[in-house]
Amino acid sequence: MRRIRRFFDALGQFGTRCLLVLVAFAVLSAACVGKLTVLQLVNDKGLAVAAEENRTKTVTVQANRGKIEDTNGTVLAQSVERYNVIGDPVLAQSFKPTDCTTNNKGYCHSINGKPVGTTGAAAVARLLSSVIDVDAKTLGAKLSSNLRYVVLKKNVSPEVKRKIDKLNIGGYVTTELSSIREYSNGALLGSLLGGVDGSGKGVSGIELLEDKTLTGTNGSKKYQSGGGGQVIPGTLVDSKDAVNGSDVKLTIDSDVDWYVKKALTDGVSQYHAQWGIAVVQDVQTGAIIALDDSDQIEAGSTEAMQTASRAVAQTFEPGSIGKVFAMAGMLQLGLHKMTDQFSVPSTITVDGQSYKDSHEHATTNWTLAGILQQSSNVGMIMAADQYTSEERYEFLKKFGIGQASGLNLPGESSGSLTSASTWDGRTRNTVLFGQGYSTNAMQITNAIATIANKGVKNQQYIIKSVTDADGRTTTPKRGEATRVIDESVASQMLNAMESVGEYYQAQAGISGYRIAAKTGTAEVAGSNGALTSIIADWVGVLPADNPRFVVTVILKDPEGTYGGMTAGTIFKTIGEFLMQKYQVPASTPRTDAIPVTW
Template sequence: MRSIRRLWNALGQFGRRCLLVLLAFAILSASCVCQLTSLQLINDKSLASAAEKTRTATATVQGNRGKIEDTNGTVLAQSVERYNVIGDPLLAQSFKPVNCTANNKTACHSINGKPVGTTGAAAVARLLASVIDVDAKTLGAELSGNSHYVVLKKNVSPAVKRKIDKLNIGGYVITKLSSIREYSNGTLLGALLGGVDGTGKGVSGIELLEDKTLTGTNGYKTYQSGGGGEMIPGTLIDSKDAVNGSDVKLTIDSDVDWYVKKALTDGVNQYHAAWGIAVVQDVQTGAIIALEDSDQIKAGSTEAMQNASRAVAETFEPGSVGKVFAMAGMLQLGLHQMTDKFSVPSTITVDGQTYKDSHEHATTNWTLAGILQQSSNVGMIMAADQYTSEERYEFLKKFGIGQASGLNLPAESNGSLSSASAWDGRTRNTVLFGQGYSTNALQITNAIATIANKGVKNQQYIVKSVTDAEGRTTTPKRGEASRVVDESVASQMLNAMESVGEYYQAQAGISGYRIAAKTGTAQVAGANGSLTSIVADWVGVLPADNPRFVVTVILKDPDGTYGGLTAGPIFKTIGEFLMQKYQVPTSTPRTDAIPVTW
């Protein structure tokens, strides 16, 4: 100890200071060696794990929404790949571009071969503006904020995304996978197809009906990322494949639907109607081939997401079309034959209630077939003297009136058919000619198709098949067909309806083809609530001798009033197209017409 003290004194002040500095360095060196030993030998694994975690990123791999197609595979709705452009304002403000040189032509920044000319957010903005349709001033303002996240542009195409990638501004600006729903035919099937919300979820129309089927399942990728957020090659840690949604094929033929839409729109304009609806159904299967209204709503629009298809949601009294269902019930119960004879005045009073035909006429000798041809309300009441209220109700119900169609389309209305016990003395008789209950276009189409299909009511359907991401195609289960009336009854009704078609040959006849039809005209409530409006309709079967299609046309408040004079000509236009498109053989001459007079 004394020797150390003597040495310390001998060193002098300068020496002592040097010794202290040497000791300090020695202690510091020893500390660094210890820390390095700890990092490399003791804590290396935990520190490496922590570093790895800071670089680990998980990206969602989006499962695309399935397509909606028509019966021929024409795409009606599909999701397309798009990207949202996202900036980091705080990071962008520190950006310093690297000028391109002969030795560095890739990891550098230029605009049309020239230097960027500035730094920070302005430089990022100039580079980005060169490839997206947003000016540099707007982008610069967005990138001058105090956050780490701002959406600079939504839904850019993959081609634009690739251009952004080549700008070498990863981290300052990134692109995030998104998608948009595209509809190929504007207002065609607009509200019926409906639309999706901002998350891609179906909110109306077919998009809502088949949302579960169409929706894909997202996957993910977990990887090590570089400074710009990009995946470091060979660092994939975990992943799960996305599964795209299934494609839905409809029974709709878009070519037919387009023509129906045009014919209907032209007819609404010609007759100055408030609106129009048209349906084309395959008689033998129940498939809906066209379903249109005159509303000009684009699929996928806000309007399409807020409004149901009028062809599905609108209800109305069918008027004299309802005579078909009432008369079929009389025949089925054996109360009458089509050849039964009646002397029919133009008015009749029953239980204190007076009913009249659409026009005055002398007492006329008509068969039951003639009553249908002339659409006589009075004749229907006379023929129904043994037809009970309960029987009238049951046959309307069997034909599907006031009942769910089974299509399950969003916002579809069932109409209304109150029970026979709720009818008053007048309603009991008005139901014989299509008043006192309401229906929709789908219901009366299928009811007439039941007559055309030999008395068997098919389950209507609009979804033809579903094909999943693996290419497996399935056919959705449909409800069973049911017999409503005997084949002989259906045959007699179709025969009488053909006489109606002949009566309107000048307005609705189709050259070379026999048609069976029924017209209707019903007073309905107008805007003021009183019976000031008219619904005019026509339902036709063609060809009558070998039924293929039922076509329904409905107009609200047309000039010309009567269904045969307004909706009938539109039916003719549609029918001619159908016969031509499907190359339906022309009809054989009619030889078995039931007499309409006696």
């Protein structure tokens, strides 16, 4: 102890202080060396792993939704490349722009050739605002939080994305691949195509029907990033390619559908109708070539996503078109021949119920073909005296009335056809002329196509094919065709329908072509629930001598009332276009007409 005291006495006060400072530094140095040794020799692997994990990012590689095309490959709906602009507020607040000089062009920051004039989030906001349509104050506010991820703008174009890349603010602001759904034809097929929600999922129309087919499988990339968010070269550790959704091709011909839409719109305007619907179907295959209505709803719009296509959702009583199905059943059961003769008054009373024709007339001698041509309700009741209620029901059902079409379109209504056991004394007779049940435009079209197709009912379809991301094309399986009536019965019905077409030659005739048709008019409930509204419809086969198409037109409350005088004229417009577009050979003269009077 004495030696130590002497040592410190010799050093003096100043020397002692210096020695103590030296000792303190030595102890601190030893502690640092010890800590460094522990970090390097003991915890080095754990820290390296933690640092690597902090740098590692996994990003989603978005798959594109498949296209929807018409039968000729015209794109009706497609996903277009877009980008979401993403900011990192924490990094942005530390941003310091580099003024541009002659030596650092391409790596500096300027706005219209001038310095940014500030730092941090405000500087990032000013730079970004110069290329996207968002003001700097709004961007600055979003970049002033303590978050690491904020969406600054959605769905910018690839051109804007390239401009953002040239701002040299990678890491502070990045872009993520996205897409938007675009529809090429506005209100054409609007509700039928439907739309997708914000996540790209189909929510209505074809977009919903084929959502699984159209939806792809996202991929991913896993890599290490630098402090500015950039990919460190050579650090891609895992990658999974995105698989795009399949393309769906429809049977719809958009050129035909455009013309149908125009004809409907013009017709609704001409006859001051509430709305119109039209269908064009290929007789031999069951393919739907056009399916539209007069509603002006744009595909992809909120309204399209909330409103089912009227062409598939609207149901109504078909009126006298229903006589075709009832009469076909009589012939098939052998209850009558088309040449059978009837003396038909304009009114009749059966089991205490009175019925009348649309016009008063003297008792007239008509064949069964004449009853169809003149659309006589009374004649149908007279001809059906041996036609049981169960048989009437079964043939309506066989023709597809009140049954699902098999198209499975979202919002489709099957209509209503109750069993014969529920019919009262009046309904069992009104079903003979299209009242007492409801149907839709597609059911009527396919029922008439069955007659035009020699008595064979095809499964209607609207999806033509599907092509996957690898280019493999498949055809969806369709239901089997079924025979409803004999070929000879179908031929007689088509013959009688051709007499109807001739009767309306002035309104619906197509020069050079024979047509087989039936018109209908039915009272339906109006807005007040009473029978104050009218459905006027027309369905036609053309050419009658070599059936190619069935065209159905329905109008609600047209001025002119009767289907032949209103919907028939729209059929004429559509039919003339079809014959020209598909270059259908002109008809041969008719020589086998069944007599309509006796």
